[in-house]
Amino acid sequence: MWKIAMSEVGKSLQSVVQRVNQAASRRPKQTLPTVPPRLVAVSKTKPPEMVVEAYNQGQRNFGENYVNELVDKASDPMILESCPEIKWHFIGHLQKNNVNKLLVPNLFLVETVDSAKLADKVNSSWLRIRGASMQRLKVMVQINTSGEQKYGLPPEETVNTAKHIMSECCALQFAGLMTIGRYGYNLTLGPNPDFQEVCESLKLPLDEVELSMGMSTDFEHAIEVGSTNVRVGSIIFGNREYPNSAANTPIPSPAPSPAPSPEKTSKQVSEEAAKKMQHL
Numbered sequence: 286m287w288k289i290a291m292s293e294v295g296k297s298l299q300s301v302v303q304r305v306n307q308a309a310s311r312r313p314k315q316t317l318p319t320v321p322p323r324l325v326a327v328s329k330t331k332p333p334e335m336v337v338e339a340y341n342q343g344q345r346n347f348g349e350n351y352v353n354e355l356v357d358k359a360s361d362p363m364i365l366e367s368c369p370e371i372k373w374h375f376i377g378h379l380q381k382n383n384v385n386k387l388l389v390p391n392l393f394l395v396e397t398v399d400s401a402k403l404a405d406k407v408n409s410s411w412l413r414i415r416g417a418s419m420q421r422l423k424v425m426v427q428i429n430t431s432g433e434q435k436y437g438l439p440p441e442e443t444v445n446t447a448k449h450i451m452s453e454c455c456a457l458q459f460a461g462l463m464t465i466g467r468y469g470y471n472l473t474l475g476p477n478p479d480f481q482e483v484c485e486s487l488k489l490p491l492d493e494v495e496l497s498m499g500m501s502t503d504f505e506h507a508i509e510v511g512s513t514n515v516r517v518g519s520i521i522f523g524n525r526e527y528p529n530s531a532a533n534t535p536i537p538s539p540a541p542s543p544a545p546s547p548e549k550t551s552k553q554v555s556e557e558a559a560k561k562m563q564h565l
């Protein structure tokens with residue numbers, strides 16, 4: 286049955302790539318980094334054949350959010366042989382006891398580090414498994430401000446966790462922030478204040494801190510407001526089928542809340558913006 290869908294992967298991928306580039310060209314150039322956004326094709330629940338199909342169309346970055354599925358696909362003989370330059374992103378919730386398993390061939394970016402302890406564990410595992418001479422592993426800190434979401438750090442802990450990664454985790458490279466969430470922030474108010482605040486506190490240039498934000502329903506908007514890494518699944522590979530598992534159902538998206546008013550303090554603004562970021 287997915288044979289039909291298979292033949293469409295190339296076309297749908299092409300259209301998404303086009304929409305990514307168009308959205309990037311609509312970014313306000315004076316306020317936002319000019320980093321070209323990276324498209325991560327989220328292949329969860331989809332067969333290795335579809336990954337190979339997208340790879341053959343030029344796609345290199347792929348995302349998975351279950352550790353076991355990432356392990357299966359990243360070590361799949363067909364993928365290993367046909368996709369030598371594949372870059373795997375881990376975008377799901379990570380538990381410390383799964384970290385060793387996670388370090389698969391071609392792992393490129395772990396987007397969901399949500400505590401200093403987890404960072405330490407990823408750091409020590411990477412050192413032990415890959416050795417000190419290997420390239421540092423890129424990680425992002427997952428942010429969740431309002432606490433309505435299940436995973437991710439509140440914004441006030443984001444900076445310290447990023448600092449911890451930079452100063453204590455020699456095998457890791459802090460790459461930026463990741464958020465799951467419909468982005469409700471009002472573009473006319475400029476770039477996300479919370480994101481800017483993190484860059485300022487860390488004294489990092491905005492261009493060097495990535496923001497992973499945006500999925501099938503909102504990736505263009507996310508790019509317009511500064512996302513540098515969009516995670517797009519269903520509009521490339523088709524809807525996911527979750528056989529009889531309520532636990533696997535995608536998280537429903539609450540409506541975005543209204544934009545902050547200008548007279549609010551920057552702390553309030555950043556808290557509210559971050560709150561909006563996490564709606565998904």
Ligand SMILES: *Cc1c(COP(=O)(O)O)cnc(C)c1O
Binds near residue numbers: 327518
């Ligand atoms: C599944 C998933 C996506 C992709 O979702 P689509 O709506 O299919 O584009 C993006 N990010 C995360 C964290 C996911 O789990």
